[in-house]
Amino acid sequence: MELDERKTVILKAIIKNYLETGEPVGSRTISKYTDLNLSSATIRNEMADLEELGFIVQPHTSAGRIPSDKGYRFYVDSMMQEHEKEVEQLKDVLLEREEKLDHMLKQAAKLMAVNTNYATMVTAPRNSRNTIKFLQLSRMDDAHILAVIVIEGNVIKNTVIDVEEALNDETMLKLNILLNTHLNGLSAEEINLGLISSLKQQAGMYGPIIAEVIDAVAETIKEDEDLEIYTSGTNNIFKYPELSDNQKASDLINAFEEKQLLTQLIDDTNEEGSDEIKVYIGEESPIQTMKDCSIVTANYEFGDGMRGMIGIIGPKRMDYDKVVGTIKTIKSQLDTMYRKDEK
Amino acid sequence: MELDERKTVILKAIIKNYLETGEPVGSRTISKYTDLNLSSATIRNEMADLEELGFIVQPHTSAGRIPSDKGYRFYVDSMMQEHEKEVEQLKDVLLEREEKLDHMLKQAAKLMAVNTNYATMVTAPRNSRNTIKFLQLSRMDDAHILAVIVIEGNVIKNTVIDVEEALNDETMLKLNILLNTHLNGLSAEEINLGLISSLKQQAGMYGPIIAEVIDAVAETIKEDEDLEIYTSGTNNIFKYPELSDNQKASDLINAFEEKQLLTQLIDDTNEEGSDEIKVYIGEESPIQTMKDCSIVTANYEFGDGMRGMIGIIGPKRMDYDKVVGTIKTIKSQLDTMYRKDEK
DNA sequence: ATTAGCACTCGACGATGATGAGTGCTAACG
DNA sequence: CGTTAGCACTCATCATCGTCGAGTGCTAAT
Numbered sequence: 001m002e003l004d005e006r007k008t009v010i011l012k013a014i015i016k017n018y019l020e021t022g023e024p025v026g027s028r029t030i031s032k033y034t035d036l037n038l039s040s041a042t043i044r045n046e047m048a049d050l051e052e053l054g055f056i057v058q059p060h061t062s063a064g065r066i067p068s069d070k071g072y073r074f075y076v077d078s079m080m081q082e083h084e085k086e087v088e089q090l091k092d093v094l095l096e097r098e099e100k101l102d103h104m105l106k107q108a109a110k111l112m113a114v115n116t117n118y119a120t121m122v123t124a125p126r127n128s129r130n131t132i133k134f135l136q137l138s139r140m141d142d143a144h145i146l147a148v149i150v151i152e153g154n155v156i157k158n159t160v161i162d163v164e165e166a167l168n169d170e171t172m173l174k175l176n177i178l179l180n181t182h183l184n185g186l187s188a189e190e191i192n193l194g195l196i197s198s199l200k201q202q203a204g205m206y207g208p209i210i211a212e213v214i215d216a217v218a219e220t221i222k223e224d225e226d227l228e229i230y231t232s233g234t235n236n237i238f239k240y241p242e243l244s245d246n247q248k249a250s251d252l253i254n255a256f257e258e259k260q261l262l263t264q265l266i267d268d269t270n271e272e273g274s275d276e277i278k279v280y281i282g283e284e285s286p287i288q289t290m291k292d293c294s295i296v297t298a299n300y301e302f303g304d305g306m307r308g309m310i311g312i313i314g315p316k317r318m319d320y321d322k323v324v325g326t327i328k329t330i331k332s333q334l335d336t337m338y339r340k341d342e343k
Numbered sequence: 344m345e346l347d348e349r350k351t352v353i354l355k356a357i358i359k360n361y362l363e364t365g366e367p368v369g370s371r372t373i374s375k376y377t378d379l380n381l382s383s384a385t386i387r388n389e390m391a392d393l394e395e396l397g398f399i400v401q402p403h404t405s406a407g408r409i410p411s412d413k414g415y416r417f418y419v420d421s422m423m424q425e426h427e428k429e430v431e432q433l434k435d436v437l438l439e440r441e442e443k444l445d446h447m448l449k450q451a452a453k454l455m456a457v458n459t460n461y462a463t464m465v466t467a468p469r470n471s472r473n474t475i476k477f478l479q480l481s482r483m484d485d486a487h488i489l490a491v492i493v494i495e496g497n498v499i500k501n502t503v504i505d506v507e508e509a510l511n512d513e514t515m516l517k518l519n520i521l522l523n524t525h526l527n528g529l530s531a532e533e534i535n536l537g538l539i540s541s542l543k544q545q546a547g548m549y550g551p552i553i554a555e556v557i558d559a560v561a562e563t564i565k566e567d568e569d570l571e572i573y574t575s576g577t578n579n580i581f582k583y584p585e586l587s588d589n590q591k592a593s594d595l596i597n598a599f600e601e602k603q604l605l606t607q608l609i610d611d612t613n614e615e616g617s618d619e620i621k622v623y624i625g626e627e628s629p630i631q632t633m634k635d636c637s638i639v640t641a642n643y644e645f646g647d648g649m650r651g652m653i654g655i656i657g658p659k660r661m662d663y664d665k666v667v668g669t670i671k672t673i674k675s676q677l678d679t680m681y682r683k684d685e686k
Numbered sequence: 687a688t689t690a691g692c693a694c695t696c697g698a699c700g701a702t703g704a705t706g707a708g709t710g711c712t713a714a715c716g
Numbered sequence: 717c718g719t720t721a722g723c724a725c726t727c728a729t730c731a732t733c734g735t736c737g738a739g740t741g742c743t744a745a746t
Contacts, residue, residue, distance in 0.1 A: 061696065140477045257576075382720050391710080407708065
């Protein structure tokens with residue numbers, strides 16, 4: 001059996017209607033809803049076919065039909081090519097505030113949540129090029145030294161180092177030169193044991209300080225391992241009855257709190273490295289607890305090789321059209337942010 | 344009518360039983376539950392008295408009784424003096440990891456959540472003494488200067504400042520000296536417009552840089568306004584049926600996500616500045632959406648005049664005993680943390 | 687190929703009644 | 717006089733049952 005023109009129209013009508021109501025949709029509804037001028041009986045025949053083809057299912061005999069995962073997939077695929085919708089009003093909101101990165105990302109998450117009424121997430125960009133850009137020790141007071149480490153992409157890290165006795169200016173200068181000449185421009189892999197012990201040796205009695213600095217460097221570089229994830233609109237899931245029974249809601253809320261669980265999503269999104277928007281429907285989701293949801297994700301590129309992810313999570317009957325539009329807008333905002341920031 | 348000895352025993356028995364089961368408790372249960380050897384009929388008479396006194400209420404005729412807010416309050420008050428319970432096993436867990444502050448606080452929140460099965464929150468310490476301890480400008484590359492600001496309590500802030508053209512070492516040194524001699528040890532209030540314009544004047548053509556630094560200083564000092572709040576165990580609320588109907592759950596989850604809402608709690612806790620543990624029962628809560636909950640909070644002091652708050656939020660029938668114990672332990676851990684950190 | 691018609695299915699809903707936990711009151715008891 | 721047994725009464729809960737209606741599949745007519 002083929003999926004001919006008419007079946008396609010009917011299938012889309014079924015899905016669209018279901019997205020709006022959340023109720024199984026019957027043949028009579030479609031008969032009136034479309035301008036095909038077909039009686040409910042004809043629709044019923046077609047629906048039987050569509051069910052056989054696996055695009056729709058009946059929750060129970062003598063209920064209407066609801067889309068299967070395959071049905072949603074079909075809908076999304078055909079929608080994605082159809083139009084390049086725009087959600088203009090979002091454009092400027094993000095740019096208004098020239099705040100620090102984390103504020104901005106938090107804002108982005110909230111913006112998406114408000115706009116779509118689904119749960120959203122934004123990860124901080126993680127830097128793929130982890131080279132040291134700048135290193136500096138300063139004397140804070142007699143007992144403490146402040147170490148500032150800047151790595152590519154302007155991720156900055158501070159560490160306070162305790163010292164036994166005050167260091168004079170000359171020593172500080174010496175240490176600074178030592179560190180910068182040897183470590184500048186290096187990546188995590190390039191800082192090996194040989195280099196470290198060589199540095200310590202050259203620092204003489206100040207070896208322990210060097211060691212602490214290098215520890216801090218290591219920590220800074222690996223910081224993206226427990227990377228920041230901002231979420232928003234978590235409680236939107238209560239708006240969709242199919243997700244808000246206690247067990248499911250609890251699992252979902254938990255997934256959003258234990259942000260580690262969301263990292264699976266990130267890996268999956270990053271993996272293919274593509275610039276496309278991804279849609280996971282139901283069982284396609286890499287996160288087991290979200291098999292009743294659909295997830296839409298995209299990567300953004302923050303310049304300097306730093307990439308992050310944005311995502312929206314909602315019920316399977318989400319408004320794919322709007323969600324994809326929103327994601328696209330936010331993505332392009334974040335993509336261009338870096339350049340604009342540099343002015 | 345008086346609250347005599349026997350009534351007290353019965354009241355406590357009712358509350359204790361209700362805390363365990365979550366069900367209204369009847370006279371027969373109490374008759375067997377206590378070792379008073381009274382028949383259910385007698386208990387009924389006493390219960391009628393207790394209801395008249397306002398300690399317990401009937402959800403509907405011919406259901407058992409449940410504690411009123413006043414009843415909980417009585418129970419908590421009498422319990423608080425009774426014993427100084429200890430939760431030893433928590434002691435060391437926190438100290439194991441010598442991580443950065445935010446990790447530690449996150450950990451503390453999680454620890455409390457796991458230990459009590461309620462929702463928990465921990466705020467980062469906010470510094471009451473906001474004086475500048477250390478200031479430094481460094482040249483990162485030709486187009487960027489890195490400003491590092493340290494304020495009392497070792498809160499550190501970095502800002503990258505764009506410059507039109509490279510500054511030479513001598514200029515950098517001059518600016519550093521200028522900033523440090525004039526700003527060191529000052530608080531936000533003391534940095535007034537006169538001082539700022541005087542500084543700008545002295546900096547000559549580098550006035551704009553000074554301006555940016557001062558902006559960053561301001562931002563650092565006021566940073567405690569949108570202060571970090573760590574939460575954990577949010578989804579524990581699903582474990583308590585009385586909180587997990589959709590409307591209430593949604594409101595609560597929302598309160599935990601929009602962390603601003605929790606700040607009311609902080610203000611309230613800080614206000615009296617006392618070192619006590621506070622218990623808010625039902626309507627006593629400063630947060631309207633939590634009027635079906637109880638909240639237990641305490642302040643901790645992180646040295647250098649920095650104080651933060653920890654809190655546990657659960658159903659009114661929470662295990663006050665355990666919660667207060669847990670809070671006490673975590674509080675004392677955090678209180679002593681600073682000193683131990685200094686070694 | 688389409689449609690009208692019809693018998694059939696099945697969940698949702700409301701009414702109904704039984705069950706049982708729990709109460710308040712009264713009268714008897716030690 | 718405090719305590720208790722007993723009893724009538726209340727009320728939430730739960731299962732049962734019939735009704736209703738949306739929706740289906742099939743068949744026969746167009």
